[in-house]
Amino acid sequence: GAGVSQSPSNKVTEKGKDVELRCDPISGHTALYWYRQSLGQGLEFLIYFQGNSAPDKSGLPSDRFSAERTGGSVSTLTIQRTQQEDSAVYLCASKNGQKLFFGSGTQLSVL
Amino acid sequence: GESVGLHLPTLSVQEGDNSIINCAYSNSASDYFIWYKQESGKGPQFIIDIRSNMDKRQGQRVTVLLNKTVKHLSLQIAATQPGDSAVYFCAENGVVYSGGYQKVTFGTGTKLQVIP
Numbered sequence A: 001g002a003g004v005s006q007s008p009s010n011k012v013t014e015k016g017k018d019v020e021l022r023c024d025p026i027s028g029h030t031a032l033y034w035y036r037q038s039l040g041q042g043l044e045f046l047i048y049f050q051g052n053s054a055p056d057k058s059g060l061p062s063d064r065f066s067a068e069r070t071g072g073s074v075s076t077l078t079i080q081r082t083q084q085e086d087s088a089v090y091l092c093a094s095k096n097g098q099k100l101f102f103g104s105g106t107q108l109s110v111l
Numbered sequence B: 001g002e003s004v005g006l007h008l009p010t011l012s013v014q015e016g017d018n019s020i021i022n023c024a025y026s027n028s029a030s031d032y033f034i035w036y037k038q039e040s041g042k043g044p045q046f047i048i049d050i051r052s053n054m055d056k057r058q059g060q061r062v063t064v065l066l067n068k069t070v071k072h073l074s075l076q077i078a079a080t081q082p083g084d085s086a087v088y089f090c091a092e093n094g095v096v097y098s099g100g101y102q103k104v105t106f107g108t109g110t111k112l113q114v115i116p
Helices: none
Strands: A005-007 A010-013 A019-024 A031-037 A044-050 A065-069 A075-079 A088-096 A099-102 A106-110 B010-014 B019-025 B032-038 B045-051 B056-058 B062-067 B072-077 B086-093 B104-106 B110-115
Touching: A005 A088, A010 A019, A019 A088, A019 A106, A031 A075, A044 A065, A044 A075, A044 B104, A075 A088, A099 B032, A099 B045, B010 B019, B019 B086, B019 B110, B032 B062, B032 B072, B045 B056, B045 B062, B045 B072, B072 B086
Parallel strands: A010 A106, B010 B110
Antiparallel strands: A005 A019, A019 A075, A031 A044, A031 A088, A065 A075, A088 A099, A088 A106, B019 B072, B032 B045, B032 B086, B056 B062, B062 B072, B086 B104, B086 B110
16 A cells, blocks of 8 residues: 555454554565554654564563564564553554654554 | 653644744764654654754754754744644654664654644
8 A cells, every 4th residue: 555554443452352453564664663652642662673683672561562574564563461551552654764654553442 | 761852742823823842852872853743543744854964954834953962853833824733743763773773762742732
């Protein structure tokens, strides 16, 4: 597609359930970032993929969070045993040069 | 640690006036800064960028100023319009490490409200 696509756009889940969030970056962009944005807050870095290199996982808040990027393209962010504090918008971005191109995010609500 | 922060969380401006949004950064090694605009329900979008070897860059109705001495960045919007209402983030592109790693750090954000 023309831009970064994220799915689902909204996800409501029960506490303790696992969720998977998907990101389709812009074709040809080798760098892919995941950020978390709580209501009224800034962007919290989660994880970063650069080409085929090992990802920078330094921003993942706990071992319940993991992400993978298959074939250097699509990425999936997985949150296991979700907690209410995981409720936020999860944004994915791919990078061309110095600029980030964001998707519209996945609004995650943990009840 | 590295941080990029904003002085003002909310800014209300009369339509037609100029807006100034400020940002402080702490990593003097960064050499590239970007302003992003985030409208409601959307991801941030690129507005304008500046390299550390510059102190001013102009776009269409927007100007970014960089003061490396005090590690300060600002975004000026001329003749603010209702469509400018959004949250504005400054971002700092860190050092590029081997393998191309480059962390991008965002500030807290400033919400700009344009009063008709």
